Amino acid sequence: MTEHRHRLREFEALRALVTTGTTIGSARRLGISQSAVSRSLAQLEARVGRALFVRSSGRIEPTAEALRLNERLDPIFETLAEIEGADWAAPEDEPxxxxxxxxxxxxxxxxxxxxxxxxxxxxxxxxxxxxxxxxxxxxxxxxxxxxxxxxxxxxxxxxxLPWRRSQIVCAMPVGHPFEAKTMIEPQDLDGVEMVEFLRRLGTRANTEKLFARAGITPKTIAETATNMAALELVREGLGVTLINPFPLLTSDFPGVSVRPFNAPIHYQxxxxxxxxxxxxxxxxxxxxxxxxxxxxxxxxxxx
Structure with missing residues (x-):
């Protein structure tokens, strides 16, 4: 092992102190003495050439450098935990x-x-x-x-951390004339009865900009705050709605038909x-x- 190679124990002490905020808690978590925790951290700070923790109101707070280093260590300890079949970072009973x-x-x-x-x-x-x-x-x-x-x-x-991407769709009650279309265009909605979202929501702001650019004015019948409420109102025949299809429409929603909507509105x-x-x-x-x-x-x- 070379002189400048960071030792695993030093990184364990760093992560334990970031998590617990005290050397006592770190020592308990690692099963070593407080002096061993302090010694490991001092060695790590000497190796990286900067302070990693500051004392504040009886606790030891990580610096921005410590947090960045800890984040870069995530994949290493995640792999070790999977190999060992144990959760080193937190007790199993911690919810x-x-x-x-x-x-x-x-x-x-x-x-x-x-x-x-x-x-x-x-x-x-x-x-x-x-x-x-x-x-x-x-x-x-x-x-x-x-x-x-x-x-x-x-x-x-x-x-x-985005993990799923979807595009806006048009949902309508079964039997609606729009079922004959393969794609709904913004111009199709002019004067059409709609269930819309409340103006405080981002989706409503996006659709209103779209309507303004297209020069159209749908007929708003009802406004709601949730996707589920919008689809229930559509199923009752109160009009169509523009909605994020994930996850409600990834399986059949009885009484509702769905068509793609030609607009660059995406959800993550x-x-x-x-x-x-x-x-x-x-x-x-x-x-x-x-x-x-x-x-x-x-x-x-x-x-």
Whole structure:
């Protein structure tokens, strides 16, 4: 081993301290003494030539350099954990705090959570079902480890990992005249009865820009905040709607027909993580599981 090769124990001490915030907690997690943790960190700081932690209010806070180094170590320790069949970074009984909006929760994620827990009986999940606004605030405040949403997010403090991409479609009740078309054009919607989304949502802003450019004015019958409510209103015959097809329309939705809509409006379903905190092993494990057990469909594709 060369003199300048970073030792695994030093990296373990770094990750433990980033996670726990104290040398006592790090020592317990690694099963070594506090002095051994401090010694490993001092050696690592000497090797990289910069301070990696600062003391603040009784805790030891990682610097930006420490967080970047820790993130680069993720693949190494993920591989080691898979090889050893153990979760080194967190106790098995530490729950994954997951937050998901209603549509994704009830029509996609809940079944994946159930399957995940059956395959990983030592894991626990705390599942919160809230709007995307609440999801983002909770991730920023570190009340949740992982979020999943198709919402259009522009907010500091969170990191998005897109994993599914879909394009807007036009949904209509069975028997609607649009069923005769293979593709719905924006001009087709002029004067047509529509179920639209509330103006505070990103989807509504995008469709209104599209209508303005095309010089058309649909007839808004109802407005709602969720994809499920929009489709239920369409099924009741209140008009058509423009909607993200993933995941609600990836399988048959009785009483509703779907046609492609010719517009450059796309959606990304993303994992949402805190911007400056290490990703827990449970969160990484669940993200891998969701990607693996998302079947192919006609409306979405992996990113």
């Amino acid at each position: 994954l705090r997951l937050i998901v909006p209603p549509t994704l929760a009830h029509h996609f994620i809940i079944s994946r959570v159930a399957r995940f827990l059956k395959q990983h009986p030592n894991r626990r999940v705390q599942l919160e079902i809230q709007s995307t606004d609440v999801l983002v605030a909770g991730i920023v405040d570190l009340r949740y480890d992982l979020g999943i949403t198709s919402g259009m997010i522009e907010r500091t403090g969170v990191r998005l 379903t993303s994992f949402v993580l805190p911007a400056n905190r290490p990703v827990s092993e449970a969160a990484r494990q669940f993200m891998r599981f969701v990607k693996l057990f998302t079947p192919n469909d006609r409306f979405s594709e992996p990113v």
